[in-house]
Amino acid sequence: MQEADFFQDLVDKGNMLIWVAGLDKGCFYFNQAWLKFTGRRQEQEYGDGWTEGVHPDDLAACLETFNSCFDARQKFSILYRLRRNDGAYRWVQDDACPWYDPDGSFKGFIGYCLDITQQKRTELHEQNRRQLLQAFMANEPLDKLLQQLTHNLEKLHEHIKCTVTLLGNEEASHSEASASLRGFYQQYHQQGGHCWSEPILSSQNQPLGVLSVYCKASKQPSEKDLELIKDEARFAGLMIEKQRAERTLLLGSRVFQQAREAIMITDVAGRIVEVNQGFTEITGFTRDEVLGKNPSLLKSGVHKRAFYRDLWEALRNNECWQGEIWNRRKSGEVYPCICNISLVKDDQGEPRNYVSLFSDITVIKEHQKQLEIMAHYDALTQLPNRVLLADRLQQARVQCLRRQQTLAVAFLDLDGFKNINDTYSHAIGDQLLITLTQRMSKALRESDTLARLGGDEFILILNDLNQPGDYIAVIERLLKAAAEPIIIEDKLLQISASIGVTLFPEDQSDVDGLIRHADHAMYQAKKAGRNCYQLFSPLEIQKT
Structure with a gap:
């Protein structure tokens, strides 16, 4: 070959x-x-x-x-x-x-x-199951829970339709349920595809109903498809039995122990009286280690006293609290949670227990952090992008006025960068930009911001200038850093920078105006021979 x-x-x-x-x-x-x-x-x-x-x-x-x-x-x-x-x-x-x-x-x-359908479906299935479990624990009506269950299945698998048919007492409801099943199959079987059903059983293996499924695809359902339907039928059985059994402790115990979320129950004095296996898996503490203890053993130290004061005030006023909280595992690791705390009353309406249900959202937080970086930072240089630049420049203007200082905004354009891109390659150009931004960042003060607009254009924000001329030393360091030779893949590269500067509040423009005036001054630096800087003059704009 x-x-x-x-x-x-x-x-x-x-x-x-x-x-x-x-x-x-x-x-x-x-x-x-x-x-x-x-x-x-x-x-x-x-x-x-x-x-x-x-x-x-x-x-x-x-x-x-x-x-x-x-x-x-x-x-x-x-x-x-x-x-x-x-x-x-x-x-x-x-x-x-x-x-x-x-x-x-x-x-x-x-x-x-x-x-990655299977991976995505697993992720969505876990999310749907968690939401359904929370609704289940909140005693939502059974018909609403079952509608949500079938809706989740159909949304997860767009090629299927499904329905739940419940069985009541044999004399009154069995024939009625059979008619409903016949109608479902008659409606969809004529369209081709496959129809099948999964019995919904109680914890005592007694029939409670049927989960019926129609698959539009012509192929037979896979083992994974069948297992998914069986799992949903089992969960439907838990919900149906829970409502029919009302306050029986048997089903409550099953749901309590099988939930993946951590569940913690305290008495009104704040002593832990019960936790489930999910609690142990998330926190690392066993049941014996926490019984009789105060939930404060989970405190991370991240939140101030005011946070907990507001939490308890919400519980007193609304009998529930939901939000994000940082906890600490037995290992000492701090992690974020989505937490729901509810007050449980006895038959006389007196407070009896607090039930806390929480999930570890570390993975979600990490994903949010990645999205935050993508939204506010340049992918190549990791410098702030236009969005973050605008926010920081607006804050710098407010701070400058409050402290009665001077703010310098500089527009930097690289001289000769396009020629390097055209002569060598964009890959070489990218490496040059990365190396150069690292070098220029070292020439700045900790309070300064260097942002990339795109290509070879950058914006510099210089805060905390006590005198208008204090910016000069920083600009000269930037010019020197940009002009020093750089070796990339055995190639000796040398460029320079042209910089335009405008000073606020002498220049009282808004954010866009300050950038525009610094850009104008940068072009004056280009005309002056490059590798230098020019200070913005309103007279130049008037002449233009």
Whole structure:
């Protein structure tokens, strides 16, 4: 086998769905794995034809990421649903990066998609189950709980429809339930696909009802599909039996111990009287270690006294509290939780217990942190981006006026950077920007902010200037840092910077105006020979 045929074979027979887009953003190649997955031909997918397979709810966000990253030539990773050849939508993770030829010229983008439906479904299933469990513990009506259960199933698997039919006493409800089942099957069986049902049983193995499912796909349900339906039927059985058994302790104990969330019960004096296995798994404390103790053993030290004062005030006024709280595990590790605390009263209406249900949201917090970084920091240099720059500059203006100091805003543009990009490659240019921003950051004071607007343009915010001329020393250090040679891949590179500066409150412009005036002064520095700085003069604007 020729080497080219070998690699083509790898591309076509692998699990990855691969696409390639050209300079016009139109896709001109899809590997065999992609075509087999979608059931379409190359010519159907060409250009933007592939977007016909993207779920309508995901298309706008998908195209926005694709276009913005394509224009910026930045790699990206997005999640969206793509229609498979059987009509079912599958979750895919699409990782794409710029494509350059050996000479460093930008040719387009290459994307690699992987079907992560099972992972996504597991994540959504856990989230849905947690919400349903919370509603269950809050004594929501049974019909609402069962509607939510079937809704969650249908949302998780868009190719199915399902219903729950309950059995009452044999004399009154059995025939009525059978008629309901017949109607369900008659409605969907004529459309093709498959229908099947799973009995809903009590903890004593007594029938409570039936979970009926219609699958639009022509294929038989898989073992995973059947296990999912059985699991939902088991959970439905718990909810049905709980309502019918009212206050029986047997079912409450089962739900209490099987819940993945931590559940802690205290008396009105604040002593722990019961915890479940979920509590031990999350906190590390065993049941014997905490019984009779105060929940303060979970305190992280993150919150001030006022936080707990407000929590108890809400419990007294509203008989419940819900929010985010930081706790400490037995190991000493501090972690974030979503917590719900409710007051439980006895039959006479007197306070009897407090029930706390909480979940570890460490993974969610980490994901939020990643999104925060993506939203406010430049992906290449890790410097603040335009969004964070605008916020910091507005705060700096307010602080400057309050302290009666001077604020300098500098617009920095690199001289000769485009020539390095064109001569070597964008990869070399990116490395140059990373090295240069690290060097310039070291030349700044701790209170200063260096942000990247894009390309080779940067904005500098200099706070806490007691005298208008105090900015000069920092600017001169930046010019020196930018002009020093840099070696990248054995190549000696040298550029310089042109900087424009405007001073607030002498220049009383708003955020956009300050940046615009610093930009104007930067062009004056370019005209003056580059590798220098110029201070903004309102007279220049008037002349222009």
